[in-house]
Amino acid sequence: MSGGVDPRAREARGRADYKRYGLTRGDPYRHRDLDPRQERDRALLVDFAGVPFDEIEEQLVRARAAGGAAAFLLSGREATGRTSLARLIAHQYRELHELGDDFRLVVYEEIDHDSLRRAQEVLKAIRNELMELGGWGEHRDRLLEVVPNGVGPTRPEILDLQAQAGFLTNYMRKRMKPPRALGLLIEGMQNDDFLDTLAVVFARVDLLVIVTRDDYRTADTADPDRMNERDRWRRWALPVQVPLLSGDDVDLLARNRWQHEAPDLECPFELSGVRDTFGARRPPVGRALHWLGWLLRCRLDEHEGDDCWPAARELRIPAQWIEKRVRQAESAPTHAERGFRRAR
Structure with missing residues (x-):
């Protein structure tokens, strides 16, 4: 026994x-990221008092009218729901632009303290998504020609990255059959100049760009004081503090x-x-x-x-x-x- x-x-x-x-x-x-594309998840999304939903909608409408990027910086502590809010914004963007199931949100999470190099890797992530959506055989060579692999002997030029961003957006909408639409979610921000870099790279691109930032002072988090001294990104992106x-x-x-x-x-x-x-x-x-x-x-x-x-x-x-x-x-x-x- x-x-x-x-x-x-x-x-x-x-x-x-x-x-x-x-x-x-x-x-x-149970806590999990919510996806507004799913009917069951939409019922769980609630309008908390401190989230500026009206300003978010205005930013989306203004960007569409101007034909430019709809850009957001979501700052908040761990578990504040930044990713769920990002997916809600993506859902609103999709509805505003009358996009169907061909809209995809590309998520990029790799850490890099060199903002130019990180922006370059983000463009490669978009390129890879397009190759997967369109089929490697049909689009691979052209996409790799314009957005090549490898870092190269020198740092990338920001205007070259801007040209690549414009090419990718034009390619997905005019060369791919059927046309594709992508949004971009960049999780984490290490350097205070990163949004300035993105503002130049995506200056002429009609795209959804969402960046999240941990609201802590650590070596892997952009310094809020130095960020506030920069004007370029504030003219481009809407800062949203995800509240407690x-x-x-x-x-x-x-x-x-x-x-x-x-x-x-x-x-x-x-x-x-x-x-x-x-x-x-x-x-x-x-x-x-x-x-x-x-x-x-x-x-x-x-x-x-x-x-x-x-x-x-x-x-x-x-x-x-x-x-x-x-x-x-x-x-x-x-x-x-x-x-x-x-x-x-």
Whole structure:
């Protein structure tokens, strides 16, 4: 007879039974990047108070009227939802330009502290996407001729890069059959002159360009003070500060996710407690979702009966309990999960 516990039994005991809340698909507060092209994701996108949605729309409309790039700089802390916002902007761009499923968002994430060299690599990423979309045999030679591989013995000339950007855009729209449309999402910004470089390279190009920036002062993050001393990129790109959430924002997040998963059931959170607890802490969206999911799981773990919500009123998540559990997590030893740290 074995003295151990069956691993499957341990797993079953450790798994929260979300069906007690009427949740057939598990935790409704899972954090992930949202894609507005997917109908299910569109319902999860909410208008947080600090995001300048009107200015974003105006930038898109203005760029289309001028025939130039629609450029954005999205700054924010980790888990603030910059990538989801970038994909929402891409979706708005696609709808405004009446583009179909042939629109693709090229994502570039490689780090490089040389802005000219990084811009050159971005153009190669666009070129590679076009070769893949159009078929290597048909377009490979011409694209490689104009945007060649290799770095070369000298740094690239910015006007040469500008010419390559114009060629690629013209090629995708006039030479490829059917015409193609691409947007560009550059994740991370290392040097404060990078947006100035992009403003020149894509000056004559009708393209969506979105750059994200970590709102921290590190060796791999562009310095905000030096960036603010530069005028060129501000005339070209709209800066957007992706905010930390207010208590009302977290309230909206809690209700939206719940209604999406269990529309016929009352949300168990006492929302005044959500507003008070998280209004004092201002978490980014990813951390707010983590907190909400953790609190829901804790309440399930405490429940010992067989009844389900809303008949089991002890599954309600009251305001005082929310604050108490969050304080307990914040005072946990330093080896506890980093997600349970007060936003500063």
